[in-house]
Amino acid sequence: MHIGKGLVVALIAEAVAIAALAVVALDIVAHRRVERLGGVNVWGYRGPVMRQLQANEIRVALAGGDLAFGWGVAASETMAYGVRQLVALRIDQPGRPLQPVTAVNIGAAGVPISDYARWIDRFAYLRPRIICLVVDPIGRRNTARWQLPDRRSLVFAAFGYSPILPLVLEEKGAIANGRLIASAGRLAAALDHAAQPAAATNGGGSADELTAAVRAARAAASGVVVVTPPLTGPNAAADIALHTAVEARFAGDPRVQFVALGDDPSMYDVDTTLDGFHFGAGGHAAAAALVAPAVLSLLGS
Amino acid sequence: MIYARRGVLGAAAIAAALAIVAWVSPAPDRVTDRDVYEATAARMIVPDCTDLHCFRVLVPWVLGRLPGSSDLRWKAYAVVCNTAAAIGVAALCPLFGLGRRGSALSAVLSAFGFGSLYTLHDAYTSDPLMFALGPVITLALLTDRVAAATIAGTIGVLAKEFAAAPLYLVAGWHALGRRFVPALRALAGGNLAFIVWVAFTLTLMLKFNYAWGGTDSANIATGAGIGPWLQRQSLRGVAAAMFNEFGALYVLAPVGLWIGSRELRRLALVAVPIAAVFAYVQQPDRALWNFHFLVVPLAALVLERVPPALAWATAGLFAVGNLRVGAQLPIGEISRIAIVLSVALALVGAAMALRRPAADRPALTPTGALA
Numbered sequence: 317m318h319i320g321k322g323l324v325v326a327l328i329a330e331a332v333a334i335a336a337l338a339v340v341a342l343d344i345v346a347h348r349r350v351e352r353l354g355g356v357n358v359w360g361y362r363g364p365v366m367r368q369l370q371a372n373e374i375r376v377a378l379a380g381g382d383l384a385f386g387w388g389v390a391a392s393e394t395m396a397y398g399v400r401q402l403v404a405l406r407i408d409q410p411g412r413p414l415q416p417v418t419a420v421n422i423g424a425a426g427v428p429i430s431d432y433a434r435w436i437d438r439f440a441y442l443r444p445r446i447i448c449l450v451v452d453p454i455g456r457r458n459t460a461r462w463q464l465p466d467r468r469s470l471v472f473a474a475f476g477y478s479p480i481l482p483l484v485l486e487e488k489g490a491i492a493n494g495r496l497i498a499s500a501g502r503l504a505a506a507l508d509h510a511a512q513p514a515a516a517t518n519g520g521g522s523a524d525e526l527t528a529a530v531r532a533a534r535a536a537a538s539g540v541v542v543v544t545p546p547l548t549g550p551n552a553a554a555d556i557a558l559h560t561a562v563e564a565r566f567a568g569d570p571r572v573q574f575v576a577l578g579d580d581p582s583m584y585d586v587d588t589t590l591d592g593f594h595f596g597a598g599g600h601a602a603a604a605a606l607v608a609p610a611v612l613s614l615l616g617s
Numbered sequence: 618m619i620y621a622r623r624g625v626l627g628a629a630a631i632a633a634a635l636a637i638v639a640w641v642s643p644a645p646d647r648v649t650d651r652d653v654y655e656a657t658a659a660r661m662i663v664p665d666c667t668d669l670h671c672f673r674v675l676v677p678w679v680l681g682r683l684p685g686s687s688d689l690r691w692k693a694y695a696v697v698c699n700t701a702a703a704i705g706v707a708a709l710c711p712l713f714g715l716g717r718r719g720s721a722l723s724a725v726l727s728a729f730g731f732g733s734l735y736t737l738h739d740a741y742t743s744d745p746l747m748f749a750l751g752p753v754i755t756l757a758l759l760t761d762r763v764a765a766a767t768i769a770g771t772i773g774v775l776a777k778e779f780a781a782a783p784l785y786l787v788a789g790w791h792a793l794g795r796r797f798v799p800a801l802r803a804l805a806g807g808n809l810a811f812i813v814w815v816a817f818t819l820t821l822m823l824k825f826n827y828a829w830g831g832t833d834s835a836n837i838a839t840g841a842g843i844g845p846w847l848q849r850q851s852l853r854g855v856a857a858a859m860f861n862e863f864g865a866l867y868v869l870a871p872v873g874l875w876i877g878s879r880e881l882r883r884l885a886l887v888a889v890p891i892a893a894v895f896a897y898v899q900q901p902d903r904a905l906w907n908f909h910f911l912v913v914p915l916a917a918l919v920l921e922r923v924p925p926a927l928a929w930a931t932a933g934l935f936a937v938g939n940l941r942v943g944a945q946l947p948i949g950e951i952s953r954i955a956i957v958l959s960v961a962l963a964l965v966g967a968a969m970a971l972r973r974p975a976a977d978r979p980a981l982t983p984t985g986a987l988a
Contacts, residue, residue, distance in 0.1 A: 323801055330808040337815045344822065358823060365826050367665040477823070 339504075343481040350480060352391050360465030360478035361439060362421040363391035369443045374407065374417045376400055376611060377444035379436050379533065382458055383545055384423025384450035386600060388590045393597040396421040398604025399448060403611050423450065424465060426458035429521035432529030438476075440536035446611050447533040448541045453549020454521045454558060456593075468509045479508055523561040530562065530572060539614030540572045543607055547578040548593065573610040577603055624707070627721060631728045632700040639692040639737040642944040651741040655687060662821075667830035672818055673743045675776035691740035698745030699736065703728035705752030706910050712759050713881050713914045719921035722932055726913045727752075729936030731861050732906025734943025743777040744903070752910035754783040758803055767806030774814035779907050781810035782891050789887035794880065846900050858902035861942040864956055865935050865963035866916045872967040873915030876922070885911055919963075922970040931966055934959035 344358060351357040357365050362385065369375060378384050378396035386394035400419030407415050422439040424431075429451065436447065465478040472478045482505035489498025526542075533540040544559045559576065566572040577583045580602075588599035595603060653670040656663045658681030663671060680690045703724040710720035727733065727748075736745045750773045757766035766784060773780025784807030791800035821827035847855060863870070874882055888911055895904040920928035934955045941952030 319798055319801060323798075323805060326805050327801065327808070330805060330812060333812050334808065334815075337812065337819065340819055341815065344819070367826065 339481065343479050346481045346484040350484060354387070354390070354464075355480055355483075356465045356478055358477055360424070360472065360476070362386070362394065362396075362423070366418065366420050366442055370416060372413065372415045374403070374415055374446075374615065375442065375444045376403065376417065376419045376446045376448065377439070377442060377537070378419065378421045378423055378448045378450060379432065379439075379529075380423045380450035380543075381427045381429070381432070381452040382423075382425055382456060382593070383452055383595065384421065384448075385425045385464070386421065386423065387425055387594045389595070389597050389600060391421060393600055394421050394423075395450065395595070395600045395604045395607065396423075396448070398601045399608050399611055402604060402608035403615070406608075406612055407615070420444065424463070424467075426460065426463035427467075429454075429529065430525045432526070433532035436529060436532040436536055440532075444537045446539045446541065446614055447537040448543055448607055448611065449529060449533050450543040451521075451526065451545060451559070453545050453547075453551070454554045455550040466508075470508055479504075482508060521558060523558055523565070526558060526562045527565055530566060534569070534572060538571065539611075541607060541610045541614065542566075542572065542574045543603070544574065544576045544578060546583040546588075548584070552578075571614065573614060575607050575610050577606060580606055624704075627724065628700060628704050631703050631724060632696060635696045635699055635728060635733075635737060636693075638734060638940065638944050638946070639696050639740070642734075642738045642946060645739045645945075649739050649741055654691075654741045657681070658687075662825055665826045665828075666821075667828045669829050670743075671827050672821060672829075673775075673777050675772065676743050676746055688740075692737065695736045695740040695745045698749040699728055699733040701749040702733065702745070702752060702909070705749060705756060706913055709752045709756045709759075709910060710914050710917065712756070713918070714878050715914060715917055715921060718925065718928070719914070719917040722920050722928055723913045723917040725932050726866070726916060726935060727909050729932075729939055729943075730866075730906065730909055730913065731864065731939050731943040732903070732909060734939045735903075735906075735945075738943065738945045744907075746773065746776050747779045747907055748909060750780050751783055751907055754780070755787060755910060758783065758787040758806075761799075763799075763802045763806055766803075767809055770806060770810035771813050774810045775817060778814050779895065781807050781814060782895070782907070784810060786884070786888055786891055789891075790880075790884045793883050793887060843897050843899075843901055846902075861939075862902050862905050863912060864938060864942075865931060865959040866912055868960060868963035868967055869916035869919045869931075870912050871915075872970055873918035876970060876973075877915060877918050881915070885915065916963075919966055919970040922973055923966040927962060927966055927969075931959055931962040934962065 347355065347358050349355075351362070351364055356362055359365060366375075376396065376399055378394065378399070384395065391397070396419040400417050404417040407417055420439075420442055422435065422442070424435055427435055432449065432451075436449075462483050464480075464483075466472060466480075466483070469479055482501045485497050485501025485504065487501075489495065489501060530540055530542060542559075542562065544555070547555060549555055555578075559574070563574050566574075582588070582602050583599070583606075585602075588595060588602060590596045590599075650668070650670045653666070653668045654673075654677045656666070657671065657674055658677035661674075661678060661681070676694065680694055683690050685693075706727040707720040707724040710723050715723065732744065733748060736742055736748070750769060754766045754769050754773070757763075757769065766787075770780045770784050784803050788800050788803035788807055791797070791803060818827075850858070860867070874885055888908055892905060892908050895907060898904075920931060937948075938952050938956035938959055940946045941948050942956075946952075
């Protein structure tokens with residue numbers, strides 16, 4: 317029996333290709349399992365992948381950092397979907413033409429204000445009509461080891477595909493006390509992260525950076541709602557100064573509106589947050605109720 | 618030359634008969650996959666397409682570029698592919714130890730079997746192409762044309778994933794016979810087809826947001842296609858559907874397995890787990906006809922050993938029965954009688970074939986690649 321060299325090479329190459337495809341397939345399956353929960357979809361935003369924009373569709377996007385992302389609640393419980401529901405209730409009236417309202421949460425955990433503009437540009441292809449830009453407090457630092465989507469991923473940087481299998485394997489291993497599974501997750505993460513630097517954490521946040529983000533949102537959508545956070549951050553005075561400065565810069569633009577969550581007493585209720593910062597489902601719903609009128613105002617005008 | 622002319626005439630007769638059946642077969646009275654296939658034919662890529670059939674693009678892509686009405690194109694495609702399937706099975710038969718009569722009987726049984734005729738009733742499916750590719754790819758592999766088989770399988774998976782199956786089937790058969798080099802060559806071909814299928818599927822999912830939707834087939838852990846299919850039907854319904862799949866062939870094929878060569882038995886044995894997988898992920902009453910190119914020659918081995926009149930009467934009644942259960946022609950009573958008679962004649966034929974002396978059975982190592 318003589319097996320040709322070419323046949324051996326072909327079989328090895330096929331084995332490698334099948335293994336690689338199997339990893340991608342498993343990663344997609346993992347995304348489908350977690351994208352409606354605490355994870356992100358294959359393109360790195362929360363909830364299922366958005367369908368093509370339909371005629372007459374009103375798409376509302378929620379951008380920003382930790383507050384927008386909504387750690388600790390399901391994708392459908394974040395502010396984006398609350399805004400969608402409230403807007404849809406007003407838009408979908410008898411006798412009016414059908415206008416489906418959809419929402420997408422493109423918030424990213426741990427992304428600093430300086431990166432908001434780049435992040436909005438990245439997802440501009442989703443063609444939102446309104447972008448709600450939820451600003452994190454100045455000095456907010458996210459020190460979690462995993463920040464979704466995983467910006468350290470080489471695959472994410474190269475292709476825009478956000479791998480989630482390493483995280484899922486790590487967590488599965490931790491829950492089931494399966495060292496092998498957890499190790500496989502860590503190995504996959506190490507391979508994907510290579511020599512990338514550690515993830516950036518939210519730092520300062522200048523008026524110029526936030527202005528750039530609003531301009532990026534203005535370019536990507538026909539209306540922008542800038543949502544400033546409750547004043548519970550480490551530097552509330554700086555937050556107020558930042559928001560005031562940026563609001564002044566867009567004072568003459570009717571397509572940019574500002575909503576200050578900090579002005580509403582209900583946002584300081586103990587039940588609003590899960591851990592003193594991240595909104596719970598009730599907090600997102602309460603914030604959505606404050607944001608929705610501004611969105612409706614932009615749609616109406 | 619005479620035989621070649623007979624073959625051409627036979628193929629033309631089969632095509633003409635299938636065309637008539639397709640013409641008179643009523644339109645399905647239920648929701649079919651037509652809309653999905655027509656959308657793919659018209660638009661090539663349908664963003665956000667959510668159906669298993671969205672991924673089976675080859676047939677609609679080709680038919681969508683041809684002139685004529687949609688019904689005409691799809692019915693013509695079903696007729697052409699089922700005729701090709703019959704020719705392919707007939708060409709495969711000599712390798713299984715069958716003579717000219719056995720080959721001709723196989724062609725008729727294949728062309729007028731349940732699976733074939735059902736696709737004339739509901740032509741919006743990739744199945745006819747699979748029915749043709751099964752015997753064609755197997756024939757190419759058994760006659761050492763691995764490259765051609767690989768190309769056919771690799772293109773075929775763009776129509777339906779089954780196109781890779783014959784490559785794995787023959788790889789397994791070679792391996793069972795300890796012929797490891799041809800086994801690895803066929804395996805490499807099957808792997809290439811599989812890789813192309815997976816890569817294409819993932820590309821459609823990621824680039825165009827395709828999804829399998831609510832298809833049962835993707836739920837491997839919860840019964841896939843067979844689980845819900847069994848739940849939806851009564852025991853009688855399941856039994857009837859499974860019987861209709863092969864009808865009289867259920868009587869003939871096991872006897873054919875008994876009197877066939879060892880290599881043919883090996884090939885059938887290797888096909889069992891593959892067929893089980895497809896029966897599990899799809900509806901078994903539809904999936905199993907993909908293996909007609911093995912079941913039909915096994916049955917023909919029996920019919921070849923009985924008087925021609927009995928053999929052709931069995932095949933004819935089998936075909937008439939399937940006009941109702943497959944093509945859905947409104948001939949209920951005639952069909953029932955034909956099915957009963959075909960099974961009765963099959964029993965007689967099987968008994969006669971088994972009573973023939975062992976020396977008269979087909980050689981264990983027949984001609985061609987199976988030798």
